[in-house]
Amino acid sequence: MITLEHADIRRILPHRHPVLLVDRVLELEPGSRIVATKTVTGSEPCYAGLEEDLPASAYAYPASLLVESFGQTGAVLWLYSAAMAGERSEGTLIFGSAREVTITGRAYPGDVLRHTVEIDQLIGDNAFMRGETWVGDRRIATLGSVLAVVREGLAVGTGS
Amino acid sequence: MSRRFAAPLTAVDTVDIADAPDGARVEAVKRIAGEDPYLVGHYPDFTIYPGVFTLESVHQAIRHWATERHGPGAVAELAAITSISFAAPLLPGDTLRIGCDLTTRDDTPATVRAKVRCHRGDGALSARMTLELRIDRRDGDDHA
Amino acid sequence: MSEAREKHLDELREIVAEVLEVEPEEITETGSFVEEHEADSLRAIEILARIEKKYKIDIPQSELPQMENLKAVYDVVAHQAGWQD
Numbered sequence: 537m538i539t540l541e542h543a544d545i546r547r548i549l550p551h552r553h554p555v556l557l558v559d560r561v562l563e564l565e566p567g568s569r570i571v572a573t574k575t576v577t578g579s580e581p582c583y584a585g586l587e588e589d590l591p592a593s594a595y596a597y598p599a600s601l602l603v604e605s606f607g608q609t610g611a612v613l614w615l616y617s618a619a620m621a622g623e624r625s626e627g628t629l630i631f632g633s634a635r636e637v638t639i640t641g642r643a644y645p646g647d648v649l650r651h652t653v654e655i656d657q658l659i660g661d662n663a664f665m666r667g668e669t670w671v672g673d674r675r676i677a678t679l680g681s682v683l684a685v686v687r688e689g690l691a692v693g694t695g696s
Numbered sequence: 697m698s699r700r701f702a703a704p705l706t707a708v709d710t711v712d713i714a715d716a717p718d719g720a721r722v723e724a725v726k727r728i729a730g731e732d733p734y735l736v737g738h739y740p741d742f743t744i745y746p747g748v749f750t751l752e753s754v755h756q757a758i759r760h761w762a763t764e765r766h767g768p769g770a771v772a773e774l775a776a777i778t779s780i781s782f783a784a785p786l787l788p789g790d791t792l793r794i795g796c797d798l799t800t801r802d803d804t805p806a807t808v809r810a811k812v813r814c815h816r817g818d819g820a821l822s823a824r825m826t827l828e829l830r831i832d833r834r835d836g837d838d839h840a
Numbered sequence: 841m842s843e844a845r846e847k848h849l850d851e852l853r854e855i856v857a858e859v860l861e862v863e864p865e866e867i868t869e870t871g872s873f874v875e876e877h878e879a880d881s882l883r884a885i886e887i888l889a890r891i892e893k894k895y896k897i898d899i900p901q902s903e904l905p906q907m908e909n910l911k912a913v914y915d916v917v918a919h920q921a922g923w924q925d
Contacts, residue, residue, distance in 0.1 A: 553736075636778070637780075782882075
C-alpha cells in the first residue's frame with residue numbers, strides 16, 4: 537500500500553500554502569483509488585476576522601474549501617498514477633466541472649476530513665472522479681462526478 | 697473586515713438584490729486582486745482565481761440575499777451542487793460578474809435553488825452552476 | 841427510419857440533454873450544441889465519456905470536433921460501435 541507524507545504531496549501538486557489542502561495520503565492504488573486526510577484547524581486563514589460571540593455553526597469549514605480539498609486529493613491520485621505509468625502532462629491542472637455533489641454534514645476546527653476518491657474514467661488529459669468525504673464515521677459529502685483536466689496555457693476556454 | 701461565517705476571503709464587493717416572480721435575482725461583482733487571501737499559493741508562479749472561489753463568491757452573494765430576505769439570523773448553507781462548470785479563467789485585475797436566479801417553492805420554503813451564470817469583465821462566460829441551498833436559522837443569534 | 845436507429849437516437853438524445861441540462865425535446869438532430877445550447881469543450885468531453893461508458897466503446901478524441909449535433913454524434917457512434925441501423 538502506497539502512503540504519502542506532506543513533502544511527497546508538495547512534489548505532486550502545484551498548490552502551495554495556504555491553499556494546499558491535502559495533508560497526508562493514507563492509501564493510494566495507482567489508477568484506481570486514494571484515501572487522504574486534511575485536518576481543519578482554527579488557525580487557518582478562513583477563520584480570521586470572525587466576529588465575537590458567534591454560534592458554533594459559524595465555524596463550519598467552508599464548502600468551497602472542502603470541495604477544493606477533495607479535488608486536490610483526486611488530482612494527487614491522477615498525477616501520481618500518470619507519473620507511475622510514465623506519462624507526463626504538460627500544462628495547467630484545472631478544475632473543469634462537477635455534478636451531483638451533496639453536502640450533508642459540516643466539519644469544524646479539530647476535525648479531520650477523510651476523502652476517498654476513485655478514478656471513474658480517463659479520457660486523454662481529462663479525468664472523471666467520484667468519491668466521498670468523511671469526518672470519523674460521519675459522511676459529510678458525496679461527489680458524484682468531478683472532472684479535472686490538464687490544459688496547455690490558459691486560453692483554452694477552460695479556467696481555474 | 698469581520699465576518700459572521702468562516703470563508704477563505706471576502707468574495708463579493710457589491711451585491712444587488714431584486715425581487716422576481718418566483719424568487720429573486722441576485723447580481724454581484726468581485727474584482728480579482730493578487731493580494732486576496734489564499735491566492736499566493738494558487739499558484740506561486742502565476743495567480744489565478746480558483747474555481748471554488750467563484751463558488752464561494754456565488755455562495756456569499758446568496759448569503760446576502762438570505763439575511764436581507766429572512767433577517768440577520770438566517771444562514772444560506774450549501775446543500776448540493778447539481779452542476780458546476782468553469783470556462784474563461786479569472787486573473788488579477790479581472791472582474792467577476794455574477795448573475796443568479798433564485799427560486800423558492802412554497803412546499804419547501806427552506807430550500808432555495810440557484811441558477812447562476814458568471815461572466816468576466818470582457819463578457820466571456822467564466823462559470824455556470826446550479827446549486828441548492830438550505831436556509832438555516834441560528835437560534836439565539838437572530839435579532840430579526 | 842429503422843426502429844434500431846430511432847432507439848439509438850433517443851438514447852443519445854437523452855445523454856446529450858442530461859449533459860447540456862436541457863429537456864430531450866430541445867435536442868434536434870441538426871441543432872448545433874454550441875450555438876443552441878452553449879456547449880463547450882468540457883461538455884463535449886462529458887458527452888463523449890458518457891457514450892463510451894454506456895456502449896463500452898472507445899471513441900478517438902479526434903472525432904470530438906465533428907460531434908457538433910445529434911445526427912453527427914449518431915454517425916460517429918454508429919461507426920465506432922458497428923451499428924447497422
